[in-house]
C-alpha cells in the first residue's frame with residue numbers, strides 16, 4: 506500500500522541557538538513561522554501563558570541573521586511579543602500593540618451568503634477548452650486565492666508552476682483528458698515542513714488540497730473553468746521536474762487544468778447530507 510512516509514521524511518525543529526543559526530534561510534523562516542503561528546498565537550488566543558523567552562530568542566536570531574525587519578511575519582511577531590509584555594492591557598489581545606491588526610468582523614449580507622454558496626455548489630469540473638488566454642491579472646487573483654487557504658502553522662509552503670499550453674505544448678500531458686489551454690501545478694517547498702515533526706506528513710497534503718480548492722472556487726467566481734487532475738508520477742511528474750528544473754525539495758502535489766470551457770458538464774450528483782453524517786450528538 507502507498508504510504509505517505511515513503512514519500513516524505515520527518516525532521517524535527519532544531520532546538521539549539523547554533524543549530525537555528527545554521528539553518529538555511531527557508532528552513533529558518535519555516536521554523537520561525539511554526540513557532541509564532543503554531544505555538545505562540547494559539548496560546549495567546551487560548552488565554553494561556555506564552556513561552557516569551559523562546560519568542561524573544563527567535564526575534565533575536567532573526568536580527569542576527571540580518572533578515573529584513575520589514576518582513577510581514579517578523580513585524581507581526583514583534584507586535585505579538587510586545588502585546589504579551591504589555592502590562593497595561595487586560596490581555597495581549599487588547600493591547601495597543603496589536604491595534605494595527607485588529608479587524609471588525611466583516612459584514613456578510615444575505616445576498617453575499619447566497620453568492621458564496623452558489624459558487625461552492627455550482628462549480629463543476631470542465632475538461633474541454635477554447636484557445637483563449639486567461640488575462641494575467643485574473644490569473645494572479647486565482648493564485649492569490651490559493652495562498653489565502655487555511656494552512657498549517659501558516660507555513661506558506663505553496664509554490665506554483667503556471668503554463669500556457671501554446672508555449673509548452675504537451676509538457677503537462679499525463680491524465681485521461683487532452684491538455685487544457687492553461688495549467689497550474691501546485692507545488693510545495695518541502696523545507697517549510699522540516700521543523701514540525703511527524704504530524705506535518707499529513708498536514709502538507711491537506712495544505713495543497715486546501716489551496717487547490719480555493720483556486721477552483723475563485724476560478725468559478727471569475728468565469729474561468731477547469732478541473733482538478735490526478736497525477737502520474739511515473740512519466741508526467743519526472744517530465745515536469747526535468748523541464749522546469751525543480752530541485753528535490755520542491756514537490757509537485759496537485760494539478761489544475763484551466764481555461765474558458767467549451768462544454769457545460771452535467772452536475773455529478775451529491776448524496777443528501779443527512780445520509781453522510783455518521784455521528785451527531
Ligand SMILES: Cc1cc2nc3c(=O)[nH]c(=O)nc-3n(C[C@H](O)[C@H](O)[C@H](O)COP(=O)(O)O)c2cc1C
Nearest residue numbers: 628629630632680681682732733734735736772773
Ligand atoms: C484529487 C482529484 C483528482 C482528480 N482527478 C481527475 C482526473 O484525473 N481527471 C478528471 O477528468 N477529473 C478528475 N477529478 C475531478 C473529479 O472527477 C470531479 O471533481 C468529480 O467527478 C466531481 O465533479 P465536479 O468537480 O464537477 O463536482 C479529480 C478530482 C480530485 C479532487
